[in-house]
Amino acid sequence: MSSCEKCWADAYSKMYGGYKNQSEAYKALLAERKDNPCTPKEQAGQWWDEKRQVDTRAPKQNET
DSSP: OOOOOHHHHHHHOOOOTTSSSHHHHHHHHHHHHTTTTTOOOHHHHGGEETTEEEETTTTOOOOO
C-alpha cells in the first residue's frame, strides 16, 4: 500500500497540536489506527478509481 491519504491529511491538522512535523503525526495516527485502518477508498483519496474500485497508484497485476 502507498501512503494513506486520509491519515496524511489528518496528520496535517494534528501537526499543530504538539507534534514536531506532519511525518511524526502521521506515524502516530497509523499506530493509533492499526486495529481499525482506513478503507481502501480513504487510503487512496484522489487516486481512487470509482468505476474499477481500485487505487490507481497500486501496481497493475496481470492486466491483459
